Amino acid sequence: MKELIRTTDPTLVAYAKALLQGEHIDCFEMDVHMSVLEGSIGILPRRIMVRDEDLFIARAVLKDNDIPLEG
Template sequence: MEELLRTTDPTIIPWATAILQGEGIETFEFDVHMSVLDGSMGILPRRLMVASRDLYLARAILKDNDIPTGK
């Protein structure tokens, strides 16, 4: 698995996941329950992961939808 996206914005991960799943790309979210450690303040970023074989296509799809991947 490769990191596609890292963000503290709670709206970007579900949006990106929906777009990618619509294109047939499986995603997995890391650090979902880390808010327990930061007191639900949202200061710890969550990561969206994809299979290595899908990374290039997933980045292109997110770029086309104006979702920054940071890479």
């Protein structure tokens, strides 16, 4: 699996996941339960992971919807 985005914005995570699911791209959100360790203050980023073969199209979907990609 490859990292698609990393963000501390939970609304961006939800929006990106909805876009990917709408295109039938499987994604997995990592670091969701880290808020227990950090006290729910939102300083630790969440990551959305996709399969290696879906990375190119997933990046295109996010770019087409004006979601900034790092790197």
